[in-house]
Amino acid sequence: MPFLKKYLLPRIVQYLVVILIGATLIFFVPRLMPVDPVQQTLEKITIQGAFLDPDAIEQMRATLQDLYGLKGGLGAQYLTFWKRLFKGDFGPSFAQFPTPVMTLIKTSLPWTLGLLVTSTLLSWLLGNILGGLAAYYHERKWASVLESIAMVMRPIHYYIVALGLLMLLGYAIPLFPISGGFSIGRKFILTWDVMLDILKHALLPALSLVIVGTCTWFMTMRLLVSNLMAEDYIVYAQVAGVPDGEIAFKYAIRNALLPQVTGLALSLGQIFGGALITETVFAYPGLGTLLYSSINAGDYNLMMGITLLSVIAIATGVLIMDLVYPLLDPRIRYD
Amino acid sequence: MDVLRVQDLKCFYVVESQGQQREVKAVNGVSLNVKKNQVLGIAGESGCGKTTFLKSLLGLVRPPLRCLGGKVEYIGNGKATDIMSLSKHQHKELMWEHISYVPQGSLSVLNPVRRIGDTFESFIGAHMEPSTTKHQYEELVCSHLEALGLPEDTLRAYPHQLSGGMRQRVTIALATILKPHLILADEPSTALDVVVQRGVIQLLKDIQEEQQNTIILVTHDMAIHANICDRIAIMYAGKIIEEAGVEEIFSNPRHPYTQYLIGSLPRIGDKAHRISAPGSPPSLSDLPQGCSFHPRCPEATDNCRKEEPMLTGIGGDHRVACLSLTRGDFNADQAQVALDQ
Amino acid sequence: MLRTLADMMNQDKRFAFGFTVMLILVALAFLSLFSPHDPRQWNVVPRDRPPSTQHLLGTTSTGQDVSWQATWAIRNTLLMSLIAMLSSRVLAIVIGLLAGYSGGTLDRILMTLTDSFVILPLLPILILVASILKQSLSVVNLGILLGAFGWAWDARLIRSQVLSLREREFTYTAILSGMSTPRIIFREYLPFIFPLITATAMNNMLWAIGMEVTLAVLGLVSLEVATLGTMIHWAVNSQSILLGMWWWILTPVVICIFIFIALYMLSLSINEILDPRLRVQRMTK
Numbered sequence: 001m002p003f004l005k006k007y008l009l010p011r012i013v014q015y016l017v018v019i020l021i022g023a024t025l026i027f028f029v030p031r032l033m034p035v036d037p038v039q040q041t042l043e044k045i046t047i048q049g050a051f052l053d054p055d056a057i058e059q060m061r062a063t064l065q066d067l068y069g070l071k072g073g074l075g076a077q078y079l080t081f082w083k084r085l086f087k088g089d090f091g092p093s094f095a096q097f098p099t100p101v102m103t104l105i106k107t108s109l110p111w112t113l114g115l116l117v118t119s120t121l122l123s124w125l126l127g128n129i130l131g132g133l134a135a136y137y138h139e140r141k142w143a144s145v146l147e148s149i150a151m152v153m154r155p156i157h158y159y160i161v162a163l164g165l166l167m168l169l170g171y172a173i174p175l176f177p178i179s180g181g182f183s184i185g186r187k188f189i190l191t192w193d194v195m196l197d198i199l200k201h202a203l204l205p206a207l208s209l210v211i212v213g214t215c216t217w218f219m220t221m222r223l224l225v226s227n228l229m230a231e232d233y234i235v236y237a238q239v240a241g242v243p244d245g246e247i248a249f250k251y252a253i254r255n256a257l258l259p260q261v262t263g264l265a266l267s268l269g270q271i272f273g274g275a276l277i278t279e280t281v282f283a284y285p286g287l288g289t290l291l292y293s294s295i296n297a298g299d300y301n302l303m304m305g306i307t308l309l310s311v312i313a314i315a316t317g318v319l320i321m322d323l324v325y326p327l328l329d330p331r332i333r334y335d
Numbered sequence: 336m337d338v339l340r341v342q343d344l345k346c347f348y349v350v351e352s353q354g355q356q357r358e359v360k361a362v363n364g365v366s367l368n369v370k371k372n373q374v375l376g377i378a379g380e381s382g383c384g385k386t387t388f389l390k391s392l393l394g395l396v397r398p399p400l401r402c403l404g405g406k407v408e409y410i411g412n413g414k415a416t417d418i419m420s421l422s423k424h425q426h427k428e429l430m431w432e433h434i435s436y437v438p439q440g441s442l443s444v445l446n447p448v449r450r451i452g453d454t455f456e457s458f459i460g461a462h463m464e465p466s467t468t469k470h471q472y473e474e475l476v477c478s479h480l481e482a483l484g485l486p487e488d489t490l491r492a493y494p495h496q497l498s499g500g501m502r503q504r505v506t507i508a509l510a511t512i513l514k515p516h517l518i519l520a521d522e523p524s525t526a527l528d529v530v531v532q533r534g535v536i537q538l539l540k541d542i543q544e545e546q547q548n549t550i551i552l553v554t555h556d557m558a559i560h561a562n563i564c565d566r567i568a569i570m571y572a573g574k575i576i577e578e579a580g581v582e583e584i585f586s587n588p589r590h591p592y593t594q595y596l597i598g599s600l601p602r603i604g605d606k607a608h609r610i611s612a613p614g615s616p617p618s619l620s621d622l623p624q625g626c627s628f629h630p631r632c633p634e635a636t637d638n639c640r641k642e643e644p645m646l647t648g649i650g651g652d653h654r655v656a657c658l659s660l661t662r663g664d665f666n667a668d669q670a671q672v673a674l675d676q
Numbered sequence: 677m678l679r680t681l682a683d684m685m686n687q688d689k690r691f692a693f694g695f696t697v698m699l700i701l702v703a704l705a706f707l708s709l710f711s712p713h714d715p716r717q718w719n720v721v722p723r724d725r726p727p728s729t730q731h732l733l734g735t736t737s738t739g740q741d742v743s744w745q746a747t748w749a750i751r752n753t754l755l756m757s758l759i760a761m762l763s764s765r766v767l768a769i770v771i772g773l774l775a776g777y778s779g780g781t782l783d784r785i786l787m788t789l790t791d792s793f794v795i796l797p798l799l800p801i802l803i804l805v806a807s808i809l810k811q812s813l814s815v816v817n818l819g820i821l822l823g824a825f826g827w828a829w830d831a832r833l834i835r836s837q838v839l840s841l842r843e844r845e846f847t848y849t850a851i852l853s854g855m856s857t858p859r860i861i862f863r864e865y866l867p868f869i870f871p872l873i874t875a876t877a878m879n880n881m882l883w884a885i886g887m888e889v890t891l892a893v894l895g896l897v898s899l900e901v902a903t904l905g906t907m908i909h910w911a912v913n914s915q916s917i918l919l920g921m922w923w924w925i926l927t928p929v930v931i932c933i934f935i936f937i938a939l940y941m942l943s944l945s946i947n948e949i950l951d952p953r954l955r956v957q958r959m960t961k
Contacts, residue, residue, distance in 0.1 A: 018792040155940030157886035232443040241427035273799030307800040
């Protein structure tokens, strides 16, 4: 099957390579650094907790080395690293000893996933539809207004947009709660009130992600569709008297969506990074905030766990999108 | 009865480069009447403005192409409509029901990610009475496809799954299904190999005979013109330089350029060396003074370098734009001018 | 050179805007040379003062003058993004040219590597690296670190440009006339991909500044160095929003927004010069 060999195989190879490179980076980079995390942690403890006798420190060093997977030579360490990775064992969190890193991640992941998936889908659809329409009806007034807005908003970084929204809608005009994922003290049961509360808390973080995302997709889509405008099949449909709305959606936008699916797959990692940083601004209880607290606590195990998991999750997301793509493009499906 | 009247049409590509405006005179003063139930061929080398002329007949005049003068009138339902001054909505209503178009059937004219059936639906759906049932629509499409020798499966195929000949048949089917009065065809056989070409051209001719509509066929292939056209107009450098019935053009070509075009055609049994016109057509943005053909013309005189020849009748419905043939009229005009003064 | 610049300023408002803003920012960066205060020193001026003639943009809770601090921040941030941009250019050009020109297995290996870097979620990885380096992440080090991670997308673009150049006539002419491979690449290809390199360079600086801000607000760079990121970090962490000290937080935020928009406009404008199709569309509008 040429489809399997030409399309599927390279993508599965790519999937494995991404994980290999990501994991290897995560393994080697800390080890190449001039800083010894074990020493660092020990210093931290000795500064905080009065006096410890040298024996206890040595014992702790050994435990820490084991926890961080720093026992034995580099080769042996690398092997242990992969073994643990396959078992989904990222070791215990150091700041919240002995809770496994995996448990902490599991409680945060749904928040991030919910925020990420809804805001990404929404902004992808919104940006592509608006951008496509603005390119198709480029001589209209509203199209150039939309374009100007998107052009100015597009380059502004996730953090700045989030901070701006926080200042504007959290402090200056306090419409929304400024932090957290739900009101403190609320019981976590499935009622309308709780849902509404969660929604209200998610609104600002989601809004900042949607603003940046929509403008990004808008700009690329506008470019794609305006390049399509001179395509023979679009001119042909226009000559045939097909209504403009139909051409805009079924010919221009529909066709330009294909490269945008690839674009989405390729920028998934960046969007994920954006979600992490947005979470920290609003103290949203997802992976980003977890990562932030692990930075502050110097919890390397947790940081490594989150990073490794992000690499695997993003790579898997890209692979899934690559597998879905042929369903949208008949040229790949049948060739 | 005319279906189309073109009067002194001027459509130029206006391009600005480095602060300077440049005009590419693709359609430079064309006048032409097209009669009902006729196949008119437009011939000429590539780069002479044929395709641009056809585009402007379709009302497809978009920047950088601009209409700088003249009129294109379509006569249907007993009234004349100026195609150039239609609103977008009126234009969409006129197209396909009255005037349709057969593009070159290359892969790029059909949306690569839609099935052929979807294209039929959007092309025809736009012009059907709202009361038409799905059943009626399907019947219309299926019977039309059958008449054109296309299997029903075609509707479920994607463009890239069809051969070039099939795609061209699909474009013909799309253009003819609503029985328009006028069909404009742009090089419909150029992308195909010779054997398929014949079939496609024959199909177009058959439909025309059955539906009794008018076809304007643009192609550089004189053999195809000879095959199906009733009349032929020869274009050179954005102008029509000769126009006559098909037999007249082939048996009695008068313009030196037409003579070259006809002379370059191979004939069965004739082994003589073919000559084509020396040199190449002029750049449309930098036309020579006087008759545009004079740099390549063996009979050019000093006059040809100064005067621009007009398309003039020389008996019957044969019109030529060449000073050497119309000199008589030309002199008479000059005499008239002198007298007036 | 000056003429083309003037032409572009006239032709494209976006270019004019971007260029002017960048020029002003560079001038502001140079002003830092005249700063009366050491940007690392705290409590050199009265604290928490709103804007006045003495302190144009007010002072901070750490006792620093916001306007002078901003000139240092602009200088360091631009310098950092310039280093990141230049070092990632080297990687992107070498990998892009090599992959595009050589083709075959080497191309496939390099592209798999490149795509991996495109797909990888760089932020958590950078956070991990930065949290270990932390205090040693000076302007130069951070620039190099970001350069080492930010080359992949541009290498991809350069490769596809080289692929299309490879099919053109002059490549065959050059090969047939016995030109050596490095000569073909540097003499024949580099001039063609130069505009692409500039346009992507602007985007890369944009990305680097965004990353710098991100890492700084997370407290992962050397915090005593004044950059736009560390300025925001101090302002946010000192509760300037809650205390209503808008001059402190808004100054770096507004400067960031201007840099982002200016760089983006420049890259859009240069991209358009690159792609004649876009130019025609704009002209006919």
